[in-house]
Amino acid sequence: MRKRTVYAWHTGKLSRPARLLVVSDLHNAEYGDILPLLTDVDALLMPGDAADRYRQGYGRALRFIQKASDRLPTFVGVGNHEMRLADFTDFRTAVVQTGARMLFNSYVRFGEMVIGCWYRPEQYGIRDMLPAMEAEEGVRILLCHRPEDYMHRLRKSKVDLVLAGHTHGGQIRLGKQGLYAPGQGFFPKYTRGVVDERMIISAGASNPVYIPRLFNPREVLLIELD
Numbered sequence: 001m002r003k004r005t006v007y008a009w010h011t012g013k014l015s016r017p018a019r020l021l022v023v024s025d026l027h028n029a030e031y032g033d034i035l036p037l038l039t040d041v042d043a044l045l046m047p048g049d050a051a052d053r054y055r056q057g058y059g060r061a062l063r064f065i066q067k068a069s070d071r072l073p074t075f076v077g078v079g080n081h082e083m084r085l086a087d088f089t090d091f092r093t094a095v096v097q098t099g100a101r102m103l104f105n106s107y108v109r110f111g112e113m114v115i116g117c118w119y120r121p122e123q124y125g126i127r128d129m130l131p132a133m134e135a136e137e138g139v140r141i142l143l144c145h146r147p148e149d150y151m152h153r154l155r156k157s158k159v160d161l162v163l164a165g166h167t168h169g170g171q172i173r174l175g176k177q178g179l180y181a182p183g184q185g186f187f188p189k190y191t192r193g194v195v196d197e198r199m200i201i202s203a204g205a206s207n208p209v210y211i212p213r214l215f216n217p218r219e220v221l222l223i224e225l226d
């Protein structure tokens, strides 16, 4: 059973509040207990690593995305695991066929919100979409899988909320400190919760490695946005 962590996030830009469910780092895991959480929310946001690059799998993740997309607007971003799939193009196509919005260095409007996903565009020869997204009206929500990328590169960006994952909460938690996170090494600075008053890091919805998560429940987020 996953923990649901609730965050209230005030922007002052919405004419009515919105509830967003965030599922990061599913890593192709079972998802049964998440399905009931898809009711009474306005959208599902997935900031990357729905797939599992170690096993090159995404079938279960895709079934989850299909079930979600049948119920509510669903926005799928990318993480390092999608980018390391041998058939990333097939993955993208399959996500689009579910009816979900596939975001890869791109953004879409969703009512009074604009939802985008930024993932190292220069590595893929893609133009950075952030300047155009920053010029959009409304609440700008950026999926940025790697929190260290936001801290090192995007802190000056004009967005209202950044949603990240990738760290799996630091795998083993010693009080408020995580032990290890990919991209940050041992005793990482940014592993979960609110950072820089603008980014919420999810500890992730699964565990794709053989090292257990300790004192670090798998989680999904509910953002109460107003």
Ligand SMILES: [Fe+2]
Residues within 6 Å of the ligand: 025, 027, 049, 079, 081, 166, 167, 168, 204
């Ligand atoms: Fe991950």
